[in-house]
Amino acid sequence: MDPHLKNELMQQLIAEISICKKCGLWKNRKNPVPGEGDLNAPIVFIGEAPGRWEDMESKPFVGSAGELLNRILRKAGLSRGSIYITNLVKCRPPGNRDPHISEIESCSPYLDQQLDIIKPKIILTLGRHSTSYMFSKVGLTFRSISEAQGKIYEAKLGGSKIYLIASYHPAAALYNMQLEGEIEKSIKLAKDLMNKVEER
Ligand code: URA
Numbered sequence: 001m002d003p004h005l006k007n008e009l010m011q012q013l014i015a016e017i018s019i020c021k022k023c024g025l026w027k028n029r030k031n032p033v034p035g036e037g038d039l040n041a042p043i044v045f046i047g048e049a050p051g052r053w054e055d056m057e058s059k060p061f062v063g064s065a066g067e068l069l070n071r072i073l074r075k076a077g078l079s080r081g082s083i084y085i086t087n088l089v090k091c092r093p094p095g096n097r098d099p100h101i102s103e104i105e106s107c108s109p110y111l112d113q114q115l116d117i118i119k120p121k122i123i124l125t126l127g128r129h130s131t132s133y134m135f136s137k138v139g140l141t142f143r144s145i146s147e148a149q150g151k152i153y154e155a156k157l158g159g160s161k162i163y164l165i166a167s168y169h170p171a172a173a174l175y176n177m178q179l180e181g182e183i184e185k186s187i188k189l190a191k192d193l194m195n196k197v198e199e200r
């Protein structure tokens with residue numbers, strides 16, 4: 001797709017999200033967090049939902065989970081500017097609780113549209129919510145994040161072949177150091193795959 005058109009479509013979508021009241025989460029949000037990054041990136045990262053800092057700054061992954069993610073990205077040789085990063089749910093659930101199924105149902109069409117605009121070759125899901133959502137979208141069975149993570153899945157999305165990689169959520173690694181290494185492995189897997197995909 002023409003980069004100007006991509007940009008225009010994404011701006012329209014962001015404008016829609018900025019006034020969205022499709023689920024109750026709009027009531028407590030300071031700012032929705034649509035996502036940010038390179039619309040022409042071969043890879044999209046999908047988190048769960050904004051937290052406190054994300055809600056204040058209207059940017060994804062800027063709090064402590066974001067700092068950890070940035071550190072892992074740097075180690076893997078990826079910059080935030082070279083990827084697109086968003087969340088399954090665009091407004092902060094109060095007290096950082098998990099998003100409800102009804103909220104995911106209301107909000108996920110925005111993610112679907114973002115993926116349709118960007119058309120990434122690789123999707124990396126962070127945490128069980130976005131993983132379970134993407135798995136069901138492409139017809140894979142999700143059992144648990146520990147089983148799903150760290151592997152490459154080939155799938156079809158919108159008629160195109162994509163690679164799906166699941167990772168533990170970086171917030172989980174704040175409480176469990178071991179998980180940081182697992183997240184690193186998943187992201188490294190994505191980076192190596194990105195090099196291969198871009199060679200073609
Ligand atoms: N956790 C998420 O899932 N997304 C963010 O943007 C920040 C923290």
Ligand code: SF4
Pocket residue numbers: 017020021022023024025026032089090091103106107
């Ligand atoms: Fe709309 Fe999504 Fe925010 Fe709910 S979470 S109000 S569906 S943008």
